[in-house]
Amino acid sequence: MNVYRQFDGGIYSLPGTGSIGVANVFEDVFRVCVTQADAPRPFPNYAFIQEEKPLSAPASAKLVSGKSCLLKTDKWELEVFLSAKKQGFVLKDNKGLIRFNCAGDNTFVFDGEIIKMNFPLEAERQAYGLGEWGECLARIPGYYEMWNTDDSFHQPCKRPYCNIPVMMMTSAKNCGWVMLFVNNPGFVGFDLGLKEIGLGTISVATGDLDMWLICGDSPSELMSKWTELTGRCKRPPLWSLGFHQCRWSYMSQDEVLDIISTFRKKKIPVDAIWLDIDYMQDYRVFTWNKKTFSKPAEMCKKLRQKKVRVVTILDPGVKIEPGDKAFDEGLKDEIFLRDATGQLIDRVVWPGHVHHPDFSSPKTRKWWGKQIKRAVTDVGVAGLWNDMNEPACFGEGPIGLQYPADAIHFDDGNFRSHKALHNVYGMCMARASQEALEAAHPNERPFVLSRSGWAGQQRYSAIWTGDNRSSFSSMPYDIVQVLSMAMSGVPFVGSDIGGFIGNASPELMVRWMEHGVFLPFCRAHSQTQTQRHEPWSFGPDAEAKIKSLIELRYRLLPYLQNAFITAQMTGRPVVRPLVYDSPEDKTVRTIGNEFMFGDSLLIAPVLEPGVDSRAVYLPAGKWYHWYSGESRTGGKWFTESAPLGMPPVYVKAGSLIMMGDVIQSTDDKSSVLYCKLYPSEDVATTMVYREDDGLSFDYLKGKQYERSIEIGKMEKSDKSVTMHVGAATGKYHTKYSRIVLQVAESMSIGSLIIDGMNCGSGNHELSFYDDSGAHRIKIYCKK
Numbered sequence: 066m067n068v069y070r071q072f073d074g075g076i077y078s079l080p081g082t083g084s085i086g087v088a089n090v091f092e093d094v095f096r097v098c099v100t101q102a103d104a105p106r107p108f109p110n111y112a113f114i115q116e117e118k119p120l121s122a123p124a125s126a127k128l129v130s131g132k133s134c135l136l137k138t139d140k141w142e143l144e145v146f147l148s149a150k151k152q153g154f155v156l157k158d159n160k161g162l163i164r165f166n167c168a169g170d171n172t173f174v175f176d177g178e179i180i181k182m183n184f185p186l187e188a189e190r191q192a193y194g195l196g197e198w199g200e201c202l203a204r205i206p207g208y209y210e211m212w213n214t215d216d217s218f219h220q221p222c223k224r225p226y227c228n229i230p231v232m233m234m235t236s237a238k239n240c241g242w243v244m245l246f247v248n249n250p251g252f253v254g255f256d257l258g259l260k261e262i263g264l265g266t267i268s269v270a271t272g273d274l275d276m277w278l279i280c281g282d283s284p285s286e287l288m289s290k291w292t293e294l295t296g297r298c299k300r301p302p303l304w305s306l307g308f309h310q311c312r313w314s315y316m317s318q319d320e321v322l323d324i325i326s327t328f329r330k331k332k333i334p335v336d337a338i339w340l341d342i343d344y345m346q347d348y349r350v351f352t353w354n355k356k357t358f359s360k361p362a363e364m365c366k367k368l369r370q371k372k373v374r375v376v377t378i379l380d381p382g383v384k385i386e387p388g389d390k391a392f393d394e395g396l397k398d399e400i401f402l403r404d405a406t407g408q409l410i411d412r413v414v415w416p417g418h419v420h421h422p423d424f425s426s427p428k429t430r431k432w433w434g435k436q437i438k439r440a441v442t443d444v445g446v447a448g449l450w451n452d453m454n455e456p457a458c459f460g461e462g463p464i465g466l467q468y469p470a471d472a473i474h475f476d477d478g479n480f481r482s483h484k485a486l487h488n489v490y491g492m493c494m495a496r497a498s499q500e501a502l503e504a505a506h507p508n509e510r511p512f513v514l515s516r517s518g519w520a521g522q523q524r525y526s527a528i529w530t531g532d533n534r535s536s537f538s539s540m541p542y543d544i545v546q547v548l549s550m551a552m553s554g555v556p557f558v559g560s561d562i563g564g565f566i567g568n569a570s571p572e573l574m575v576r577w578m579e580h581g582v583f584l585p586f587c588r589a590h591s592q593t594q595t596q597r598h599e600p601w602s603f604g605p606d607a608e609a610k611i612k613s614l615i616e617l618r619y620r621l622l623p624y625l626q627n628a629f630i631t632a633q634m635t636g637r638p639v640v641r642p643l644v645y646d647s648p649e650d651k652t653v654r655t656i657g658n659e660f661m662f663g664d665s666l667l668i669a670p671v672l673e674p675g676v677d678s679r680a681v682y683l684p685a686g687k688w689y690h691w692y693s694g695e696s697r698t699g700g701k702w703f704t705e706s707a708p709l710g711m712p713p714v715y716v717k718a719g720s721l722i723m724m725g726d727v728i729q730s731t732d733d734k735s736s737v738l739y740c741k742l743y744p745s746e747d748v749a750t751t752m753v754y755r756e757d758d759g760l761s762f763d764y765l766k767g768k769q770y771e772r773s774i775e776i777g778k779m780e781k782s783d784k785s786v787t788m789h790v791g792a793a794t795g796k797y798h799t800k801y802s803r804i805v806l807q808v809a810e811s812m813s814i815g816s817l818i819i820d821g822m823n824c825g826s827g828n829h830e831l832s833f834y835d836d837s838g839a840h841r842i843k844i845y846c847k848k
Contacts, residue, residue, distance in 0.1 A: 072096075074136045076104050080149040082175055087145050087154075089136050093281065093290060095143045097154055099182065099274040101175055106273055109477040111489045112248055112520040114296040141280050144168075153184070156243060156278055164243040165234070165278060181268040182276075186258045190236045191654050193284075193644065194552040195255060196229035197530060199542040202549065202642055202657030204232060204257050211253035213488050213517045215457035215531075216464050225546070226455060226531045227518045228488060229553040230255070233287055235648065242648070244279035244287040250489040250519055271485045284552070284645045285637065291554050292636030296524040298556055300633045302510040303731045303759030304374055305448065305527070306625055307336025308615045309588035310599060311561075314343035317357040318364040324599065325373050333600050333612045334619045334729050338368065339376045339450060339588070348415035349384045351391040351440040365445025372730035374447035376514070379437075381454050381494055382419030385411065391436050395422065400429040402483070405471040412458040412468065421456055421468075424493035425486065426475035433494075434501035442505040448512035449498045451526065454491035455517045491517025495526040508761045514586070518555070527557035527586050535564030535595070540577060540672045545657045547584060551638035552645070556629070559586025568596040571607035572674060572709065578611050579712035580670035582618035583662040585629075585639045610710030616727045623723040623738065623756070628663040630755045639663065647684040650700075656682060664752075665720035665743075666691070669705065669713040679713065681705045687718035689743045694810025716809070718745035721776055721788075723754060725801075731759065738801035738835075742808050744779035744786045744846060751775050756799055768796045784815070784846045793837035805832040808846055815845035 074087030079099075086105040088096040098105040127135045132151075136143045145154040146168045153172035156165040167184035174181040192204040201207065214224035230253045231246040247253050252270035260266075267274065279294075281287040310328070315321045321338055328335045344361075346352040353361050365375050383392050383401070395401055401420035402410050411418050422429045437449070458467035472483035483490075495515040502511035513526035522528060530546045533539045543560035550558045562581035563569040569577070569591075581587055591598040600611040618625075628639045638645070640660050643653035659669045659682065667688065669681045683699035690697065690705075691714035697703070705713040716722060720743045726735040757769040773791040780786075793799070808814055817824045817831045819842050824831060 072098070072105065074143075074145075075134055077134060077145070077147050078103075079147065079152065079173060083173065083180075085145065085147070087134055087136060087143070089138065089143075090277070091290075091294070092138075093141065093279065094294065095136065095141070095156065095278045095280070097143075097145065097276045097278065099173055099180055099276075101178075101180065102273075105275065108248070108272065108275065109479060111250055111492065112246070112295050114294070114521075114524070143278070153182070156280070158241070158280070162241045164241050164280060165245065179268055179270055180274040181266055182274055184265045184267075186263050186265045187236055188263075190234060192232045192234045192257060193642070194229065194232040194549060196553050197225035197227040197528075197546045197550055199225065199530075199546040199549070201655070202545050202644075203655045204255075206258040206262070207255075208257070208259040209255040211247075211255070211488060213455040213491060213519075214464060215453070215455050215516075226516045227491070227522070227528055227550070228253075229518070229520050229522070229550075229555070231291065231520060231553055233284055233552060235654075242281055242283060242287055244281070244291055246277040246279070246291075246520065248275040248277060248520075249273065251485045251487060271482075283648050284641075288552075288554065288638065288645075289636045292523070295521040295554055297633055297636050298523040298629075300510060300629060300757070300764060301527070301557060302512055303622070303626060304336045305512040306585075306622060306629070307587070307731050308334055308582075308618060309337040309339060309376070310335055311339035311588055311590040312341065312598065313565075313591070313593045314341040316343055318360065321364060322367060325368060325371055327599070327601065328373075329371055329729065331601060331608075331612070332729060334615050334727070335373060336731050337374045337376050337448065339378070339590075341378050342380070342415055344377060345416075347384075348380075349386070349389060349391075350380055350382070350416075351436045352389075353440070353444075361446075362444040369445065372732040375445065376448035376450050376512070377441060377446050378450040378452050379441075379498065380414060380452055381421050381424075381456055381490075382412065382414040382416070382458075383422065384416040385418045385420060390439070392420075394435070395420065395432060398428060398432050400426065400432050402472045402474065404469055405473060405482075410469055410472055413460060414453060414458060422494075423474050424490065424497050425477070429475075430493075430497040430500055433497040434504050437498070437501040438505050442502065448514070449502065451491065451494050451498055451513060451515040451517075454494045454515060455487075456490055488519045491515055492519045492522050492525060495522065496524075499525045508763070510760060510762065520554070523555045523557065527559070528555055529558070529586060529588070530560040532565045532592075533561050535567035535569040535573065535591075537573060537576070537672060537674050539564055540580075540670065541658050544580065544660065544670065544672075547640060548642045548657060548660055551641045554636070556632040556636075556638045556640075557585045558640075559584040559588060561588065561590035563589050563591060563598040565590055565592050566595070567592075569598060569603075571603035574598065574603050575607050575610045575614075575709055576671050576712075578614045579710070580668055582614045583640070583660075583666070583668045583714075585625075587618060613710060619728055619731075620724045620726070620739075621722075622731065623725050623754075624663055624666075626759065627723065627755055630757075631664075643667070643682075643684060650684050652682060653684060665717045665722060667715040667717070669715070671707045671712060677708050678704050678706050681713050681715075683715060687745055687747065688715040689718065689809045689811070690714070691716060692810075694812065696811070716743045718743055719748040719750040719776060721752060721774060734800060736800070736802045737805055737832075738799070738803070739805045739807055742776070742786065742806065742844065744776075744808070744812075746779045746781055749776065749778050757797055763797070766796070770797045770799045771795045779846065786844045786846065788842040788844070790840045790842060792839040799835065799837075802834060803832055804835050806842075806844070808844070812846045815847040817845075818843040
């Protein structure tokens with residue numbers, strides 16, 4: 066039995082035309098599929114992981130007077146209305162609170178192939194997600210077309226590179242949350258009150274309107290369920306979390322080696338250098354330029370000796386050139402896309418006329434992996450950068466519509482049109498690239514970066530937001546894109562630091578780096594014929610500030626690694642908008658220019674030129690300023706000073722921030738773990754610190770280090786904080802032999818008691834050696 070195609074609630078005819086299928090798929094997950102056929106049409110699965118989880122208590126389906134169908138569980142109730150006067154459905158919780166309502170007399174509209182569903186948008190209801198759209202974090206009002214498009218101008222309200230048709234919705238009146246996903250990789254439109262205030266419309270241009278409703282009481286609960294359905298990101302290699310340097314293009318292997326030598330000479334941390342299209346011979350994928358990159362294996366070896374890895378760009382288009390190995394083998398294996406008449410499709414991209422592989426076919430993915438091994442991984446390249454994979458083409462039609470709609474994809478043997486599958490092309494390419502890396506190095510974590518993607522993308526790659534601009538106006542747009550991808554289930558995201566198109570000023574580059582070092586993916590990049598974006602390209606003052614910010618990222622790697630481990634285990638995004646952590650606070654529902662980094666740090670970037678302060682909103686509770694250690698009381702707006710190089714960063718009271726030493730590469734070893742305490746008089750917290758080797762999949766075999774830590778409230782009488790540190794568990798031994806306990810800069814340690822023994826006092830920090838045992842630690846703080 067395939068749970069994804071089962072309609073245990075029944076299939077019912079709609080008045081006039083079409084039918085509707087209803088299912089209780091998993092606990093707290095319902096499916097409503099509207100079709101113009103007699104029954105919902107089978108569709109291959111791209112979004113969901115292939116697991117079947119039997120329901121402990123499936124919903125009971127009851128047909129009520131032939132006019133409605135009622136599915137009821139212990140917690141949820143879905144009623145589907147079937148009469149001419151009232152069609153649609155209402156989702157409620159067991160307290161009668163409506164989570165989603167589309168029941169009315171004009172709910173479903175059929176217009177040729179198009180299916181539309183209209184639904185009321187209650188006052189102040191808000192929505193989040195829908196992929197990479199960057200105009201506003203809060204999606205209502207707005208109109209969003211799900212059609213992955215290479216629009217490098219980032220025009221307002223135009224289709225972005227990565228669309229994911231899933232949104233979290235809440236109502237301002239009651240904080241009732243629900244998540245709605247449209248499982249259709251063709252065109253999907255979301256009109257959320259833009260054309261008509263108070264009215265929402267979801268439409269599909271091909272196939273069925275296949276809606277999945279995920280029930281929950283908070284964004285965190287919904288995200289956990291969504292990523293349980295669609296899969297969670299694997300733990301990335303630790304080197305992918307370091308700082309990366311890129312340019313279109315570094316023109317020779319000598320230049321690449323010189324760039325990295327400069328990083329090392331200036332002691333600016335870096336973990337990877339990226340090669341754009343000019344490393345290839347005439348832009349042909351799976352080739353190296355015979356003159357300028359004549360010895361790629363030697364280059365990669367020298368870079369690894371400097372503890373730096375290489376990532377190369379791969380475009381999907383294969384040049385039509387007999388004698389080219391990739392082309393000849395692809396033609397022989399019949400892996401290129403054809404139109405409905407059987408003719409190979411010819412399009413133009415960087416190398417000229419090309420054929421595009423059909424990544425929906427296992428045969429194609431095997432061919433792709435063979436080419437990657439021969440030309441990429443065997444010479445020492447560590448990561449893959451998938452570009453132009455919407456797919457993008459030059460000329461021949463409006464932007465985003467250059468690829469023929471009648472191209473036929475294998476599609477698990479169903480042979481569907483490109484029009485029906487357009488949005489999964491990039492994700493299928495990312496899957497092929499990940500599989501290639503895993504085949505080449507079976508026990509090494511793969512790293513793939515993709516420009517395009519769809520629902521479930523987190524299983525295969527990181528995402529970057531594409532060709533942004535070197536301007537202050539681009540920064541808030543990029544931040545919203547990153548946060549919206551996080552709300553769509555993709556945690557490994559970033560934007561090109563400094564902007565790709567145009568010339569960054571020293572001020573802009575520093576301000577961009579101020580928040581870029583706190584994003585999951587951290588890479589500086591720039592376009593050909595623009596100013597260089599290496600840290601030393603902006604003068605000594607800016608260089609010093611950029612270096613300091615990159616060093617901060619490296620110090621926070623233990624904290625960042627734990628945030629990714631949490632994402633892998635629970636689906637919790639690494640960065641996220643404030644509404645994710647404070648859904649009860651109505652003020653944060655439209656704030657898209659601040660974000661949480663992990664569970665404890667709040668980042669408020671400066672996004673305007675020529676200013677040294679900004680308005681900041683902190684959610685309720687006590688917060689500490691990262692640089693001064695001074696406390697702030699949340700639940701209100703205030704103006705914060707923000708000198709260049711010192712962005713407003715805050716730590717939630719009750720947190721213990723894990724940090725390491727400044728290192729030049731994630732391959733460097735540090736023996737000291739710094740644990741910085743930010744005490745709270747109001748909140749006791751529990752956290753789990755985890756650590757693994759950062760490279761292999763051995764953590765799946767239990768080879769990780771884990772400690773639970775309980776942090777008590779700070780006693781008002783003597784300013785003491787008690788921590789219970791659990792004994793270390795797991796088969797991996799921590800690389801840190803010494804622990805340095807610190808407190809916020811505005812405080813000092815009066816005394817430190819470990820298991821009843823006084824371990825002394827210090828101004829700001831005390832250290833002790835880790836014996837992996839359980840301990841009771843008491844810290845007496847003083848101002």
